[in-house]
Amino acid sequence: MTDFAATRAMFDIPEGMTYLNGNSLGPMPKASPEAMMSFLNEEWRSELIKGWNTKGWFMQPNTLGDRIGKLIGAEAGTTVVSDTLSIKVFQAVGAGLSLVPERKVILSDTGNFPTDLYMVQGLVKLKQDGYTLRTVEPESVMDAITDDVAVVTLTEVDYRTGRKHDMKAIIEKAHSVGAVVVWDLAHSAGAFPVDVSGTDVDFAVGCTYKFLNAGPGGPAFIYVAPRLIDVVEPVLSGWYGHEAPFAFDTDYRPMPGKIDRMRIGTPSIASFALLSAALDVWEGVDLADVRARAEELMTLFINEVSARCPGVTLAGPANMDERGSHVSFHFEHGYACMQALIDRKVIGDFRAPDMMRFGITPLFVGKSDIMKAVDTLEDILRTEAYKEDRFNVRSAVT
Amino acid sequence: MTDFAATRAMFDIPEGMTYLNGNSLGPMPKASPEAMMSFLNEEWRSELIKGWNTKGWFMQPNTLGDRIGKLIGAEAGTTVVSDTLSIKVFQAVGAGLSLVPERKVILSDTGNFPTDLYMVQGLVKLKQDGYTLRTVEPESVMDAITDDVAVVTLTEVDYRTGRKHDMKAIIEKAHSVGAVVVWDLAHSAGAFPVDVSGTDVDFAVGCTYKFLNAGPGGPAFIYVAPRLIDVVEPVLSGWYGHEAPFAFDTDYRPMPGKIDRMRIGTPSIASFALLSAALDVWEGVDLADVRARAEELMTLFINEVSARCPGVTLAGPANMDERGSHVSFHFEHGYACMQALIDRKVIGDFRAPDMMRFGITPLFVGKSDIMKAVDTLEDILRTEAYKEDRFNVRSAVT
Numbered sequence: 001m002t003d004f005a006a007t008r009a010m011f012d013i014p015e016g017m018t019y020l021n022g023n024s025l026g027p028m029p030k031a032s033p034e035a036m037m038s039f040l041n042e043e044w045r046s047e048l049i050k051g052w053n054t055k056g057w058f059m060q061p062n063t064l065g066d067r068i069g070k071l072i073g074a075e076a077g078t079t080v081v082s083d084t085l086s087i088k089v090f091q092a093v094g095a096g097l098s099l100v101p102e103r104k105v106i107l108s109d110t111g112n113f114p115t116d117l118y119m120v121q122g123l124v125k126l127k128q129d130g131y132t133l134r135t136v137e138p139e140s141v142m143d144a145i146t147d148d149v150a151v152v153t154l155t156e157v158d159y160r161t162g163r164k165h166d167m168k169a170i171i172e173k174a175h176s177v178g179a180v181v182v183w184d185l186a187h188s189a190g191a192f193p194v195d196v197s198g199t200d201v202d203f204a205v206g207c208t209y210k211f212l213n214a215g216p217g218g219p220a221f222i223y224v225a226p227r228l229i230d231v232v233e234p235v236l237s238g239w240y241g242h243e244a245p246f247a248f249d250t251d252y253r254p255m256p257g258k259i260d261r262m263r264i265g266t267p268s269i270a271s272f273a274l275l276s277a278a279l280d281v282w283e284g285v286d287l288a289d290v291r292a293r294a295e296e297l298m299t300l301f302i303n304e305v306s307a308r309c310p311g312v313t314l315a316g317p318a319n320m321d322e323r324g325s326h327v328s329f330h331f332e333h334g335y336a337c338m339q340a341l342i343d344r345k346v347i348g349d350f351r352a353p354d355m356m357r358f359g360i361t362p363l364f365v366g367k368s369d370i371m372k373a374v375d376t377l378e379d380i381l382r383t384e385a386y387k388e389d390r391f392n393v394r395s396a397v398t
Numbered sequence: 399m400t401d402f403a404a405t406r407a408m409f410d411i412p413e414g415m416t417y418l419n420g421n422s423l424g425p426m427p428k429a430s431p432e433a434m435m436s437f438l439n440e441e442w443r444s445e446l447i448k449g450w451n452t453k454g455w456f457m458q459p460n461t462l463g464d465r466i467g468k469l470i471g472a473e474a475g476t477t478v479v480s481d482t483l484s485i486k487v488f489q490a491v492g493a494g495l496s497l498v499p500e501r502k503v504i505l506s507d508t509g510n511f512p513t514d515l516y517m518v519q520g521l522v523k524l525k526q527d528g529y530t531l532r533t534v535e536p537e538s539v540m541d542a543i544t545d546d547v548a549v550v551t552l553t554e555v556d557y558r559t560g561r562k563h564d565m566k567a568i569i570e571k572a573h574s575v576g577a578v579v580v581w582d583l584a585h586s587a588g589a590f591p592v593d594v595s596g597t598d599v600d601f602a603v604g605c606t607y608k609f610l611n612a613g614p615g616g617p618a619f620i621y622v623a624p625r626l627i628d629v630v631e632p633v634l635s636g637w638y639g640h641e642a643p644f645a646f647d648t649d650y651r652p653m654p655g656k657i658d659r660m661r662i663g664t665p666s667i668a669s670f671a672l673l674s675a676a677l678d679v680w681e682g683v684d685l686a687d688v689r690a691r692a693e694e695l696m697t698l699f700i701n702e703v704s705a706r707c708p709g710v711t712l713a714g715p716a717n718m719d720e721r722g723s724h725v726s727f728h729f730e731h732g733y734a735c736m737q738a739l740i741d742r743k744v745i746g747d748f749r750a751p752d753m754m755r756f757g758i759t760p761l762f763v764g765k766s767d768i769m770k771a772v773d774t775l776e777d778i779l780r781t782e783a784y785k786e787d788r789f790n791v792r793s794a795v796t
Binding site: 040087090117118123236252351 | 410412415417419422423425426430431434435438439442443444446447448449450455480481482483484485492508511512513515516517519520521523524525526527533605607613614615616617631632633634635636637638639640646647649650662663664665666667668669672740745747749750
């Protein structure tokens with residue numbers, strides 16, 4: 001049984017803050033500064049160029065990838081870390097297209113995170129020759145998986161409402177018509193059990209700065225099914241994916257039979273130091289426990305808000321089986337109300353047009369946090385504190 | 399006049415080490431750990447999600463880009479930082495192709511760093527439709543710039559020999575036939591004065607972990623000429639390049655008129671903290687002084703080796719006008735000899751087939767370092783220490 005008091009004690013959350021935004025940017029593990037100092041002083045400073053060998057920097061995309069792999073049900077040797085999630089989406093969709101060369105349709109939905117759609121739009125523009133992105137509503141995805149579709153690319157959990165796709169059903173449908181699927185696990189990895197092997201996932205990508213707590217802009221990851229690794233095009237074919245990077249050949253040859261081919265350029269080793277410390281928190285954590293606890297906390301949150309916060313209504317499905325690990329509520333004055341909550345140290349965020357969004361992350365969020373959030377929200381509503389001018393100024397970045 | 403004693407004092411180089419590998423991985427500035435601790439404790443830990451606004455994270459690709467821009471002769475608002483150099487090469491070449499849509503030839507040379515060639519090979523494969531990469535010898539580049547070439551992509555300084563292209567002449571020739579040029583400044587930025595404005599550069603890309611000292615895998619940068627910014631395709635079109643990233647539209651619209659469109663995904667803010675500290679070292683440094691000092695040191699090195707180290711011969715041009723800021727020597731037992739040098743704390747590196755490579759970086763390298771390196775090399779040659787078995791074992795990553 002996962003000890004959530006112990007995991008909470010591993011995070012350095014500011015005194016008095018109720019942090020319900022771990023679905024956007026996870027808080028800092030207490031071990032992060034020391035891990036970083038160790039990297040700076042014992043690795044970069046002391047080893048300098050030798051660190052690529054002596055400190056294992058060169059293979060960290062793989063060693064850290066394997067640690068993330070364990071959290072998403074991936075076999076060792078199928079996941080690597082580096083770059084940004086946008087880049088990894090481009091790479092995975094491009095690689096997917098290369099597997100189905102006779103088809104030119106990429107299917108996605110309006111619940112996908114926008115950058116996933118943007119990257120595919122750029123890919124389509126680059127490829128020209130009739131390639132298209134077809135975007136449907138999330139509830140229409142199953143019907144839209146037809147035999148002209150090459151690649152289906154979806155984010156499993158809607159970043160706004162928390163609505164979760166039926167991964168298994170979508171993969172089965174896609175495979176039955178000869179399409180491959182790219183899953184964005186940004187709101188899945190570290191949020192609940194994912195089983196990329198068991199559900200026969202083709203490609204999965206994700207980030208590490210949300211539920212995995214690797215810090216702002218932490219590196220992304222990519223998973224490729226073992227059955228595809230030896231045939232897949234890397235698309236973004238950098239020297240880190242070469243069969244012999246240090247032979248400095250002029251021709252690219254993808255690393256045969258290994259996930260290494262999905263590596264691209266020289267990755268930030270400092271960002272890996274933070275990721276490594278963040279993954280240490282997951283040792284001894286059972287994601288089934290995390291999910292059970294998250295469902296309990298989300299149910300409590302939804303019920304309390306429903307009972308005590310008039311005008312605030314749940315966004316997305318009430319059924320927990322169809323929800324990821326955040327809860328959003330529609331409210332007419334959602335933006336200002338969220339600013340008022342933040343002012344009182346209850347941290348969530350806002351998503352247009354009217355949603356207050358709260359991440360439920362049991363590693364460091366408990367019942368008292370939920371009750372604090374609801375108490376605060378109830379008071380803001382009762383006093384109409386959201387009407388204060390200062391809460392109605394939009395910041396440049398929200 | 400730049401105070402090189404002062405800049406040397408800003409680096410934390412291990413006692414007794416002669417570090418002549420700053421062209422591969424720069425040493426750690428003494429200010430780096432404190433800058434990183436400040437980021438971790440005062441920014442990530444304390445501000446959490448608010449840091450994107452309150453600590454300026456969201457605009458750091460631009461603010462840091464402008465600081466690098468100053469070192470390469472770029473106007474403010476023309477350079478952004480993020481991703482890896484491999485990614486930036488792909489983006490710049492892809493963007494270049496979009497400017498000359500009627501042509502399908504990309505020209506490069508065998509002196510380009512391999513990952514630049516690999517990324518272009520991946521791009522060509524993705525685009526199909528007759529696109530090709532044409533690769534010639536470095537000395538044949540000028541003649542190969544013909545009116546069927548869309549994009550010329552070159553690394554200014556050869557990573558092996560230090561041979562430097564005539565940037566101005568190549569750009570003039572390319573522009574005269576209607577081609578655009580992408581320059582990789584990996585071995586130029588921070589090594590000597592570069593004038594992207596004055597030489598009418600179209601695109602430039604580079605890394606920050608070599609002469610700029612931002613640590614292993616520090617972020618890359620991209621420069622786009624102001625005259626192109628509003629028309630250029632971002633190619634890798636992520637949400638950071640969108641006109642309104644936080645509107646979460648489903649369609650990509652590149653940021654109009656601003657370099658921001660070349661931003662892609664969420665960048666590593668930790669890597670930015672290190673870059674920022676590393677750029678502080680450059681305040682008050684005149685790159686003309688750096689170049690004059692580097693020429694003096696390289697000349698000394700070459701002359702001393704020529705006089706005292708039989709069998710060791712200069713690679714690349716003797717004329718300083720045709721050389722970047724590293725010196726390589728051919729030697730039959732180059733690999734083992736470099737291992738013997740490293741064993742005696744003189745740090746350079748080896749490049750196949752037989753080159754010992756030494757970076758000349760005046761911010762922290764002086765005459766005594768050069769003399770130490772030559773004295774050590776002379777002794778290793780005299781005693782044939784390179785024949786020891788332990789120096790003849792190849793490591794996985796060299």
